[in-house]
Amino acid sequence: MADMPPSRMSDRKRLAQVIAILGRHGLGGIVSALGSGRSQTNAHPTRPEALVEALRELGPVATKLGQILAMRSDLLGPDWTAALSQLHDRVPGVPFERVEAPLTHALGEDSGQYFRELDREPIAAGSIAQVHAGIRSDGVPVIVKIRRPGIESVVDADMRLLRRIARLAQRASPLVERQRPDELLRxxxxxxxREMDLGAEARASAEIGSYLARFGIETAHFDNEVSGRSLNVQERVDAIPATDLATLRDAGVDFTSVARGYSRAVLSMIIFNGRFHADPHPGNVLIRPDGTLVFIDFGAVGTLLPERRDELVRLSLAIAGEDIDDLVDVLLQWAGNPAVDREALKASLNQLVGKFRNTLLDQIDLSGIFADVFDLLRTYQLALPGDLALMLRTLLTAEGFVRRLDPRFDITSELAPIGKQLLMERASLANLRGNARRTASTLIRALLGTPEIVENLASIARRGQLPIRLDPQDLARLERPSGAAPMRSSDLIAAALIVSAAILADLSIIAAIGCALAALTFFFLARRPRS
Incomplete structure (x- = not known):
């Protein structure tokens, strides 16, 4: 049975609904900003709690936006993020009669043929989908997630409305424009x-689960034959919710061991796999009596691209080496290079880095660091890219989870072995060769992009001569300072060979190694005492 195509909701009708809901919750200032009603000079400041209530009533798009904003401590203060983090999209389920037809359509057969049993009352319901328990015809207990009927039209109308509001706000306020609302909305x-596509959860569970398996962590198995955009079916996991600490303790679960395995898996999943479970809170984690972890609900997934990881490594090296200028460069690059007081930002960062000088790794409070960093970002109005904000939020979620399991456990203690692995990976021959290839490619593009240089190269090829011009001032800079040791020709040769090795790495790794060994030979032979 085919679904009826979703009806398009009028933008004007939806805007009227939004204004009515906001006004009912005392958010007159926001109503005025939307162009309806008059702003009141004596209006009370907006309460975070009132906004949360309004977002919940506005529906799935507003609720999901609030959940995203709860992760943006770089944009909002702790009072707002704390209130928004309580924004759950648990709503009453719709009657089974309304989801029965979409369920049959998604299955491709009558539900009575696929299921031996299927509970008509949902065990959980959200603004996008609701969940039913059942038993498949082969006797396997399953969890069935089916999307709410008609949700597409509401989501489409709200997204159109959000984009219009963002454009208006961006034109009206330089402060809003600086926060890059278009990027946030994208x-x-x-x-x-991804959350509307219930099949994406099945694919993410399988993909990320294959990586987590090396840490002994399990994920739910989905029936891929029937799982799609509007439905997914997964096998029910027989394990204890991580929220039930009393039952876990009675079962003899070693909390410290679980915390260590969980934190190592989350950190490695982010840094090395690049695709990670973005919401690994206790409600999305199950634990078997033997301590085996099971990750469920892959509706929220984050991605850390290799170039972003390189930026994070650069940031870490800048902090470790107290290179504040490079630290400023990275943060401004992430924020879109806005106009800021660079010297003031450097001073603030230097003060922040100074708080952790001579501090042992296991004495570092990760949540305290993030709080200071987010406060600094808000002060200078530096917005982070969405993927980084999601990653940081995931790390904070993970730290809160392991501290709940074992208050003495410090997730930063797991950073040392992961950092060592990362350095070994970056120092590998394949990675160095790849960097040399990229560097050579960049240099060639720069050369070929300069017509004057190309003409000079053609002239040199025709004449067979290399014209060299030296400025007398440049020669003066090369003069040996008074009392300095004379420059050794062997040092110049060694330096030239090292440069040659870097260039040749892209063409022949054997030749590159030969040049590097020759450079070392020249260097040490020149310093060997003569008999």
């Missing part, structure tokens, strides 16, 4: 689209 739209 990231939000991608996240919402």
């Amino acid at each position: 990231f939000f739209a991608e996240s919402l689209d």
Whole structure:
């Protein structure tokens, strides 16, 4: 049976609904900003709690946006993020009669043929989908997630409305423009689209689960034959919710061991796999009596691209080496290079880095560091890219989880072995060769992009001569300072060979190694005492 095509909701009708809901919750200032009603000079400041209540009533898009904003401590203060983090999209389920037809259509057969049993009352319901328990015809207990009927039209109308409001706000306020609402909405739209596609959860569970398996962590198995955009079916996991600490303790679960395995898996999943479970809170984790972890609900997934990881490594090296200028460069690059007081930002960062000088790794409070960093970002109005904000939020979620399991456990203690692995990976021959290839490619593009240089190269090829011009001032800089040791020709040769090795790495790794060995030979032979 085919679904009826979703009806398009009028933008004007939806805007009227939004204004009515906001006004009912005392958010007159926001109503005025939307162009309806008059702003009141004596209006009370907006309460975070009132906004949360309004977002919940506005529906799935507003609720999901609030959940995304709860992760943006770089944009909002702790009072707002704390209130928004309580925004759950648990709503009453719709009657089974309304989801029965979409369920049959998604299955491709009558539900009575696929299921031996299927509970008509949902065990959980959200703004996008609701969940039913059942038993498949082969006797396997399953969890069935079916999307709410008509949700597409509401989501589409709200997304159109959000984009219009963002454009108006961006034109009206330089402060809003600096926070790059278009980028935030693009990231939000991608996240919402993944959550609307229930089949994406099945694919993410399988993909990320294959990586987590090396840590002994399990994920739920989905029936891929029937799982799609509007439905997924997964096998029910027989394990204890991580929220039930009393039952876990009675079962003899070693909390410290679980915390260590969980934190190592989350950190490695982010840094090395690049695709990670973005919401690994206790409600999405099950634990078997033997301590085996099971990750469920892959509706929220994050991605850390290799170039972003390189930026994080650069940031870490800048902090470790107290290179504040490079630290400023990375943060401004992430924020879109806005106009800021660079010297003031350097001073603030130097003060922040100074707090952790001579501090042992296991004495570092990760949540305290993030709080200071987010406060600094808000002070200078530096917004992070959405993927980084999601990653940091995931790390904070993970730290809160392991501290709940074992208050004495410090997730930063797991950073040392992961850092060592990362350095070994970056120092590998394949990685160095790849860097040399990229460097050579960049240099060649720069050379070929300069017509004057190309003409000079052609002239040199025709004449067979290399014209060299030296400025007298440049020669003066090369003069040996008074009392300095004379420059050794062997040092110049060694330096030239090292440069040659870097260039040749892209063409012949054997030749590159030969040049590097020759450079070392020249260097040490020149310093060997003569008999």
